[in-house]
Amino acid sequence: MTSRRSFIKTLPLAGSFVLFAQSARGADMPMVDPKDPQAAALGYVNDAGNADKVKFTKFAAGQVCSGCQLYQGAPGAASGGCTLFAGKQVAAKGWCSAYVKKA
Secondary structure (H helix, E strand, C coil): CCCHHHHHHHHHHHHHHHHHHHHHHHCCCCECCCCCHHHHHCCCECCHHHCCCCCCCCCCCCCCHHHECCECCCCCCCEEEECCCCCCEEECCCECCCCCECC
């Protein structure tokens, strides 16, 4: 019979396992295709230098996915997750019109 106390002692271990599994899974996520309907609607590009500056007038030099609040990649990584594209990665040097500067 397990007690409540022993159950509570195992919670931190279970939580760390879940976090490890999620970070390992992140490396296996596919990249967002700029031709994907959602990506195209947001003007997503793998290289911010290729952003359509006429269509997306909000774009400013220096805006890249790695500097966005929605970017979930590790600092210095070439790509990472984005809250807009569940289960997919974006290029750290990419850009889309949902860009929000990190605080």
